[in-house]
Amino acid sequence: MQNENLTPKQSFDLISEVISEARSRFEENGFIYVFWGALIALASFGQFYLLQTGHTDIHWYPYLLMPLGSIITGIYYAKKKKARGKNIIEKSLAGLWNILALYMLVLGFLFAGQLRENLLPVILILLSIGMIVSGIVLNQKILLIPGFVIGISAIYAFSLDIKYQPLLGGIVAVVAILIPGIILMYQHKRLQHV
Numbered sequence: 001m002q003n004e005n006l007t008p009k010q011s012f013d014l015i016s017e018v019i020s021e022a023r024s025r026f027e028e029n030g031f032i033y034v035f036w037g038a039l040i041a042l043a044s045f046g047q048f049y050l051l052q053t054g055h056t057d058i059h060w061y062p063y064l065l066m067p068l069g070s071i072i073t074g075i076y077y078a079k080k081k082k083a084r085g086k087n088i089i090e091k092s093l094a095g096l097w098n099i100l101a102l103y104m105l106v107l108g109f110l111f112a113g114q115l116r117e118n119l120l121p122v123i124l125i126l127l128s129i130g131m132i133v134s135g136i137v138l139n140q141k142i143l144l145i146p147g148f149v150i151g152i153s154a155i156y157a158f159s160l161d162i163k164y165q166p167l168l169g170g171i172v173a174v175v176a177i178l179i180p181g182i183i184l185m186y187q188h189k190r191l192q193h194v
Contacts, residue, residue, distance in 0.1 A: 018087050019139065030184030032073065037178025039069045044170030051163050063108060070101060093134055100130045117162040120169055124154035131176070142183055146176035 006014065046062030077094070104123050112119050128151035135144025153172045157165055 018089060019137075030181045030188060032076070033177055033181025034185060035073070035181075036069065037173050037176075037181055039065055040173035041170045041178060044166045044173060048164075048166035048170060051166065060112070066105060066108065070105065073101075089137060093137060096133055097130055100126050117165070118158065120165040121154045121157040124150050124157060124169070124172065127177075128154060140184075142180045146180050149176045 043062040043065050047059050050056075050059040050061070104126055107115065107119065107122060107126075115122060128147050131143050131147030131150055133147075135141065135147055150172055153168060153176075157168055160168060
């Protein structure tokens, strides 16, 4: 790295360029929001169905998709990383999401018995934090607003009967993760054709 002093304008331009590059790469990766939105919705609606049909002993089975989704995500990003490097913003967001995902998996698989009806609200709070921070860092309202929707849903989930929480989780996944991911992918494709 060069040891030169930048003017305030050069510093601002450099920061703007890094953010713009991260945003562009993120939009290209709107796929990951589509993937996780669909996966979470599938698991949540699957659990809701099992609970409603009396399969309470296996109602958590659909969430076995989550570790598989984490592996697929890891492989996806490992391939992308080989194709190009990451800037500090991308590394920071990747680190944030990796930590949040680890916490969500640990809470879901190791502490579900202790958390009981509080498990979904706690996981939604963690998910909300990831979406809001991503929205702020990337200056993307399409992530920021759904992040707050997830947070409000988390607060509501604390008062919701546990048998309806998976339904809420599925709806939140579609509305606040899957649809924004589709919009981001569409916006990126539209910009590529301009």
